[in-house]
Amino acid sequence: MKTTAEDLSLILKQQNISVTPQRVQILKNIMERHDHPSADNIFQEVRRALPMISFNTVYKTLETFCQLGLIMKVNPLHEVARYDGNTTPHTHLICTRCHQVEDLYWDWPKEIPLPDLRSSGFQVESVAVQLFGLCRRCQNEAATPL
Ligand SMILES: [Zn+2]
Numbered sequence: 001m002k003t004t005a006e007d008l009s010l011i012l013k014q015q016n017i018s019v020t021p022q023r024v025q026i027l028k029n030i031m032e033r034h035d036h037p038s039a040d041n042i043f044q045e046v047r048r049a050l051p052m053i054s055f056n057t058v059y060k061t062l063e064t065f066c067q068l069g070l071i072m073k074v075n076p077l078h079e080v081a082r083y084d085g086n087t088t089p090h091t092h093l094i095c096t097r098c099h100q101v102e103d104l105y106w107d108w109p110k111e112i113p114l115p116d117l118r119s120s121g122f123q124v125e126s127v128a129v130q131l132f133g134l135c136r137r138c139q140n141e142a143a144t145p146l
């Protein structure tokens, strides 16, 4: 998604948070890419435009955006959090070898029978499905170590 500085400022204003050059750059970066970057990936890009920015600022800003629902967090392999600027419902194809995360629009059956959770008292709000496997590139290279 191509975003203008005006669009981005408006998005931030709608959330009642102040519009800073850091926030605008970080939001622009995450919304324009589709590779589900880590905080460090975003930091490396954003610091080109804002050399004084710290990793901590990038990280905290991403967490704020997550809380506001502007972006989503994906923790595919329980290691480094990855962020997703695409908040429309979709699932992910996750490569267990190179950790590539690809978007998948799949209308999977929503009426999955849930287990009886009455005894645990847990209230389910949503069910997430992610598909793990090997991307095309890794299938070809699976024989060779990374
Ligand atoms: Zn792969």
Ligand SMILES: [Zn+2]
Pocket: 036, 084, 086, 090, 091, 092, 102, 103
């Ligand atoms: Zn995604």
